Amino acid sequence: MNFIYPRSPEIIFGRGSIRNLPDKVKALGIDQVFVVSDKGIRKAGITDKLIALLQEANIKVNLFEEIEKEPTAMNIEEAKKELKASGAKMVIGLGGGSALDVSKAVALLATNEGDILSYVGVEKFKKEGLPLIAIPTTAGTGSEVTRFIVFIGPEVKTKLVIVSQLAIPKCAILDPELTITLPPKVTAATGMDALTHAIESYVNVSSNYLSESLSMKAIQLIAKSLRKAVARGSNIEAREEMLAASLLAGLAFNSTRLGIVHAMSQPAGGHFDIPHGISNAILLPYVMEYNLIGNIERYIDIAVAFGEKIDGLSPMEAAMRSVKAVRDLMRDIGITEKLGDFGVREEDLEMLASEAMESGNILVNPRFPSKEDIIEIYKKAL
Ligand SMILES: [Fe+2]
Structure with missing residues (x-):
């Protein structure tokens, strides 16, 4: 390596x-x-x-x-x-x-x-x-x-x-x-940005000895503390663990770059004024489903980090549990939006996908997407 x-x-x-x-x-x-x-x-x-x-x-x-x-x-x-x-x-x-x-x-x-x-x-x-x-x-x-x-x-x-x-x-x-004064909605959105950094870095093709330990620790801390930080902003232990997670994820993706959540989220957020953490969160589970076959083992690690039970499951079923864990987290912290709620329409997807394909983050994603793949993922998130 x-x-x-x-x-x-x-x-x-x-x-x-x-x-x-x-x-x-x-x-x-x-x-x-x-x-x-x-x-x-x-x-x-x-x-x-x-x-x-x-x-x-x-x-x-x-x-x-x-x-x-x-x-x-x-x-x-x-x-x-x-x-x-x-x-x-x-x-x-x-x-x-x-x-x-x-x-x-x-x-x-x-x-x-x-x-x-x-x-x-x-x-x-x-x-x-x-x-x-x-x-x-x-x-x-x-x-x-x-x-x-x-x-x-x-x-x-x-x-x-x-x-x-x-x-x-x-x-x-x-x-x-x-x-500690961050409102719950901002805590949830920014926390999902940190989680997206950690997951994209952990599964991408540039992940390395140093970054993988940082990004996995970030995922574990977020799994443990994001709900608590949203529930009660003054929970200083949860705030500390979220700040550490954000730092570790930052250090990880500084070396590895990210993946297609960020490639897709940046044009969507730019054109439709969607908070960065929210556009990432909306896209993350769909991108994980798409990416699974590119790095099954790493998605199983993520499921385990979230405390999902994987005994007796096939590797793909176990990897799918990582997507379930992220969806459960989003539901619990109140992120229910879709891209359509911000005015994104089907006729915009061609333009958004063209811009997404220009991103350097496409190159490191665990599954190499076509523009049509990107449009399909956007459609699911509409
Ligand atoms: Fe980000």
Whole structure:
């Protein structure tokens, strides 16, 4: 087996770990930071807490809070302008995947010429960005450790992806206490994003010695704790395990990439404004059914991780139990939507499938799909 593992940030994990932030900034000799966040984070009281921590340590803060639900190229360019005008020499990303992805983009655009669109693709950035500390407030994207930046393009409403080792933050601070105010619906959706990362990474053709242990542990933690985190947001143990799961899944797919759930979910989410975790969740069981024959053993492992009884079953029956486990989880945490609920119609599927086939995630999926296969899976999820 051959594999390459991208670099990893320094990872600071645990309850109250946000208090390490000022020391991490000061250790770099920096006294002014540019914080990329959104207004929801402020409402949850997290932004003020972070600013107070920094100001107590005499660190000046410039705040950019205009993050859109799904960041656009324009949104990134606005943030870049403000960062440059501020003169700050360090970026802090605070929030869910959108805020973290914008923070990764602007840290790089501060030192690399040109606009964000010129860097779409693989490893196009040439210079290290400004130092970046990523602080997730959801347990889902794993963006705090990954080399991916996802945003919506200026003309067509399609999602664009930047893959760059230089986008990986210098440091990630993961404090589960920051996630306790997330409402149940967001907890459910972001948790399903983390589960999709873990499953797609675990079964895909790039899965390796290092990634498989990370992704399996993530699946086990999600099977144990996602229901609890949705049921009672203040359950700090469940929040901690979900944040760990999101981190482990992020570290796993940073090496392996994902699969056709993400290939299909990105165009669907971009064109029809579906929250990323929800579009993944809708597609995940159908894609698992389609993929099963590509990696039966791994799907059996997933069934077992969810506590499914497989004694006496044939390998395919046992593998099918992984799909049942995911459907049961979705039912319990209240994800009942279909793509049609967001306005996707049968006549859109040809266009969505064409875009999905362009994704790099197609290449690593355990079963190589035709465009017709992709359309069929979309149809089931309508
Ligand atoms: Fe995702």
